[in-house]
Amino acid sequence: MGVDLNHYNFAATSSFNPVETSKPGIYACGLLQGPKDIPLSVMEASAAAGAAASRLAGSRHTLIKEKTFPEERDVSAEEPRIGVFVCHCGVNISSVVRVPEVVEYAKTLPNVVFVQDNLFSCSTDAQAQLVDIIKQQDLNRVVISACSPRTHEPLFQETLRNSSLNKYLFEQANIRDQCSWVHAGDRDAATNKAKDLVRMAVARAALIEPLPLPSVTVNPAAMVIGGGVAGMTCARTLAQQGFKAHIVEKSDSLGGQALNLKKTWKGENIPKFLKNLVNDINRDKNIEVHLNGQVKETSGFLGNFKTTISINGDENIREIEHGVTILASGAHPIKPDEYFYGKSDRVFRWHELDEAWDTDLVKNGTSAVFIQCVGSREPQRPHCSKICCTFSVQKALELKERNPEMDVYIIYRDLRTYGEREDLYKEARAKGVIFIRFNPENKPVVEETEEGGLKVTVVDHVLQRPISLTPDFITLASAIETRGLDELAQMFKVPVSQDGFFMEVHMKLRPVDFATDGIFVCGLAHYPKPIDESIAQAQAAAARAATILAQKKIEVEGVVSTVDQSLCRGCGECVEACPYGAPELVEITEGVQVSQIQEALCKGCGACAVACPTGAAAIRHFTDHEVLTMVEAALCE
Amino acid sequence: MVTFILNGREVKAEEGTTILQVAEANNIYIPTLCNHKALEPAGLCRLCTVELFDGRRKRFVTSCNYPVWTGMEVNTDSEEVIRHRKMLIELLLARCPNNDYVNQLAEQFEVDAPRFKLDDDDCILCGLCVRVCERIGANAIDFSGRGTEMEVATPFETLAEACVACGACDFICPTGHIKLSEITDKEIRPILSEYNAGLTGRKPVYVPYAQAVPNIPAIDRSKCAHFLTGGCKICADFCPTGAIDHSQVDEEVEIEVGAIVLATGFRPFDPTQYDDYGYAKHPNVVTSVEFERILSSSGPWHGHLVRPSDEKEPKKIAWLQCVGSRDINHCDNGYCSGVCCMYAVKEAMIAKEHAKDGLDTAIFYMDMRTFGKEFEQYYNRAQEDGVRFVRSRIHSVDPVPATDNLVLGYVNEEGEAVSEEFDMVVLSVGMEAPPGVIELA
Secondary structure, rough: OOOOOOOOOOOOOOOOOOOOOOOOOOEEEEHHHHOHHHHHHHHHHHHHHHHHHHOOOOOOOOOOOOOOOOOOOOOOOOOOOEEEEEEOOOOOOOOOOOOHHHHHHHHHHOOEEEEEEEOOOOOOHHHHHHHHHHHHHOOOOEEEEEEEHHHHHHHHHHHHHOOOOOOEEEEEOEEEEEHHHHOOOOHHHHHHHHHHHHHHHHHOOOOOOOOOOOOEEOOEEEEEOOOOOHHHHHHHHHHHHHOOOEEEOOOOOOOOHHHHEEEEOOOOEEEHHHHHHHHHHHHHOOOOEOOOOOEEEEEEEOOOEEEEEEEEOOOEEEEEEEEEEEEEEOOOOOOOOOEEOOOOOOOEHHHHHHHOOOOOOHHHHHHHEEEEEOOOOOOOOOOOOOOOHHHHHHHHHHHOOOOOOOEEEEEEEOOOOOOOHHHHHHHHHHHHOEEEOOOHOOOOOEEOOOOEEEEEEEEEEOEEEEOOOOOOEEEEEOEEEEEOOOHHHHOOOEOOOOOOOOOOOOOOOOOOOOOOOOEEOOOHHOOOOHHHHHHHHHHHHHHHHHHHHHOEEEEEEOOOEOOOOOOOOOOOOHHHHHHOEEEEEEEEEHHHHEEEHHEEEOOOHHHHHHOOOOOEEEOOOOOEEEEEHHHHHHHHO | EEEEEOOOEEEEEOOOOOHHHHHHHOOOOOOOOOOOOOOOOOOOOOEEEEEOOOOOEEEEEEEEOOEOOOOOOOOOHHHHHHHHHHHHHHHHHHHOOHHHHHHHHHOOOOOOOOOOOOOOOOOOOOOHHHHHHHHHHHOOOOOOEHHOEEEEEEEHOOOOOOOOOHHHHHHHHOOOOOOOHHHOOOOOOOEEOOOOOOOOOOOOEEOOOOOOOOOOEEOOOOHHHHHHHOOHHHHHOOOOOOOOOOOOOOOOOOOOOEEEEEEEOEOOHHHHHHHOOOOOOOOOOOEEHHHHHHHHOOOOOOOOOOOOOOOOOOEEEEEEEEOOOOOOOOOOOOOOOOHHHHHHHHHHHHHHHHHOOOOEEEEEOOOOOOOOOHHHHHHHHHHHHOOOOEOOOOOOEEEOOOOOOOEEEEEEEOOOOOEEEEOOOEEEEEEEEEHHHHHHO
C-alpha cells in the first residue's frame, strides 16, 4: 500500500496527524499505529472515521441504504399477549439461576402465552428467531429476562420494531446483574429473585402502551467550548466536513496549553504547527471564533441547542444556535506549594523550563534535577498526570545533548514512558541521565543553601541511603488539573469525575460521548494527555458529532413527561424540579397558567411527576399505575 | 409412495427407503451396531434383523439395507426376532467377554454368561471404522482374512502411509478397539481453539465463538478431511438445511473507495522464545491471554479459577510484567506495551474474586504504569485489597520437583535474594505488530 512503518513495524504517523499514514487517504488506528489500550483505540477508530469523512465530505449521502422498519401494528384493541424470553447469557446467568425453573414459572403468569429460554438472547440468530416468534405467536408485549437494559434495551427494541411492534411494548428484567451476579453464592435465592423480577416485569408489561417516536430537526452547527489544540482540531475537522463551527475561547488568543510547548516527544515543532492551525481556523469560512468569550447560559437539546455567550465582559452578548456541543475547555498545571517553588527562582514548573531555556542559569548550569509526581499520585490528587515522565526525560536528554558534562537527575516514583516513548527513557539512561527512585513516604527534601543555591536530599534506591545533590535548578513535574469545570458541567448537565475531569458515558464503548445526547468531550478537560492523543480525541469527537449533524432529522426518546392540564394548577413546582428545563408555564386563558412539557428537552427522569402536588405531571411508560402494579407484583407471592 | 404394514399398523414411506429408516420415522426402535447415518448400510452386524411376511412366507431380513415395498408386512419385535438378537449378543459376548461396551449390550438385551467358548477380543467387526475411513477418502484400513480369521487391519499390517491421522476411525469405534497409534505414526495434534488461546480444542467445522458475527459455522480448509483427501463431506449429510457447499471458492472483490482505514490490530508476544520462563515446558506457566480465558465464564473451565496441569484451584499466582516489552535482549521490543500493568492488576483482582478460599497474588514489575483515567485509583485499591506488588525483574522460573509448582528467584527491594514458590505463573505478554503488516504496508 506504500504505507511507512516505524522501526517497531507500527504505522508511522506524526503527532499532529495521529491517524494519518504516510500515504494520503490511508488512515491507521488502534494497535497498528502503536501499543495502546482499548479507550484510546476506540477514540482513534472514531478519529480515523472523522479524518476519512473530512476527505469524503463531498460524497456524503451517496451510496446510502436507509434502514426501514415494517409498518407498526395497532395493538390498542388487543388483549395483552406476552412472550417471555429467559436468557442463559452463556453461563453468566444459568450457572447460578436455574433457568428452566424460571421458564416453567413464567408459563404460570397471567397474560403470558409463550415462554422460551435462549443461550444468548442478544445473538443475531436469537434476534431473527424473536422476530419469527412474535409474528407466529401474535405477541403484543415482550419481556426479556436477561442482562441490563442499559446495554441491551435498544437492541431488543429494534427487534420489536422489526416485527411490527412499537418499541415501547418491551420490558426487560435484569436477572443477571440483580440475581446471578449479586447472589452468586446462593442459587435458591437467586432463582427465587429471578422469578420475582419476571413476575414484576410481566405485570407491568400488561399495562404498557405504545408511544409515539418523536423526531426533531438538526441545526448543522457545532459549538466548541475551548480554543486549544483539541477545540481547534475538532472545529476544523467539522468545518472540513461542511458543518459550521463556533469556537468560544475564554482568553484573548487561540492555542491553549500548546502555547507553552516547544516540541512533541517525537521532536516535532509545536509552535509551527500551532501557527498553521490557528491560520487554518481564522481562514475557514465555516468557523467563527469568539475570543474573550464566556458561556452565560445554555438551553435546548440534541440538534437544537441555544447558548448565550458574552464577549469581552458583558459588552457583547450573543445567542448562538447549534446542533451539538463539544467541551474542550482544557486543564492547567498546578502551582506547587512544596519543593521551594515560588520561593526560589531556580525552581521551575515543567513548561517554565522551556521559557528559561536560554538563560545563563539553565544554559551554563552544571547540574539539573527533575522531581516527578509533584501533586500527582498524592492522596488529595490521586490521578497520574500522564505526560510528565515523558516530558522530563525528553528535557533531560536535551540538556545532556546541549551540555554532555551536565549532571542530570530525574527523581521519580515509577517511570511512565509508555508506548514507544520508552525509547527516550532508554536513550536517557544510555546518555548518562541518572534516575533516582523515591517512595511517597520518603519524598525528596529541597533546601536553600546559605549561598542561595539549592540542595536536594533523597534516599537512593540502589545505595539504600540518603544522597545530597546541589543542582543549579530544579524542574517540578507539576500535576495537571482542571479549573472551573464544575460551572460548565452544571450548565451543560454533564458529570465530572472525582479527579475533576469530565466523565464520558463509558470509557471503552463511548469514550468521547456524554450521557446527555449531543454533547461531546475532548482534550485535557477529559484527562491529561499528550498532544497526539488530544488531536486524535478531537477528531473522534468531531466524527461522533458529525453523526448527528449529518442528519436532517433525528429520532429522540419517546419516554417523556406529560401534564394533564385539567389537573394542573400552574404552581410551577415542576419547572423548579426539572434539571433540563423541559416544563414551562403557559397561559391558556387569561390569568390561567398551566404547565406544558417541551418533549424534546425532557429526559424522562420523572422529577416533575414527583414534585407535582396534584398528580397532573406524569411520566409516560412509567405511570403510577404501571409502577405500583409492579410493586404489588413484587410483594405478592 | 409405498404402503405396508409395520408392527400391525399401516405406514406410508418414500420409495427406496429402508425398513430401518421407516421404523425410525415412526418412532419404532430397531437396535443396530453397524449402521451410521453418514455411511452406506452394510448389513454386517445382523442385529437389525426383522421378520418379513411377503404374503406367502415368513423370512428374516436386515432392516438397514432392505428397501420397503407395497404390501409387505414387517414385525420388528416378534419373539423370534428377539431370540435372534439375544443369540447375536451372546455370540458377541463370547467373543469379547471383557469389553465394557459389549457387556453393556449384554445387560441391555438381558444376556447372561455365554454358552460358547470364551475368546478375548474387543472388535465386533461392525466395520464402522473401515467404512468411515473409505468415506473420508483415505482407505487406510480394511477387513483382512476370512471367516474366523477376519479382522480390521492396515495393508500388510504395517503402519499405513495412506492414513491422514484424522482420527475418524478411533472416534466412531464403539468398543475402543481402534488405536490410531497402531495405524499411523503421523503426529496426532489436536486443533487448538484460537478463541480459548489454545487451552481447548475445536473441530474443523466450527463457530469461532458463541455470538460470533456472523454466527454461522466455518470450515477450516487446512484441517477439513474433504479438502485434504477429496472425500468425507459427512457434515453435508447431517446438515438439515443443506447449507454446506464444499465447492465454494474464495472470491476476489474489487471495491472503489475514497479512503482506507487500517485497523489490523496486533499479535500478542509469543513467550516460547523465553527459555528462562519455561513457558513451553511448564503447563502452569501461562500467558496473560490464556489467563484471561481461564477467568472467562465462556472459557475452558467456565470461569472457575483452576490451573492447567491438574485443574486444581491455585493458592498462589505470580504475574511477571514486561514479557516481550521493554526488552531488547530476548526480542526487539524496546517499547512499553502500555496496557499490561493495568490488565495484570485487573486479572489479579478478578482472580481474587473468583478464588473460593483466598488467593495470594503477586505482581513482579519494573515500573507500575497505571497512567490512564482512574487507573491510579484502581492500582491503589488493588494494594488495599492485598495484591502484592514486588519491584523486581524475575530472572528465571524453575519447576519444583514432584509438584506442578514453580519457584521464582528474585531480589527484593531490601536487596535480599528471595526464592518463592507459586502454583501458577502468568506472563504479562506485550503486543507486537501483527504478522503480514510489512507486506500490507
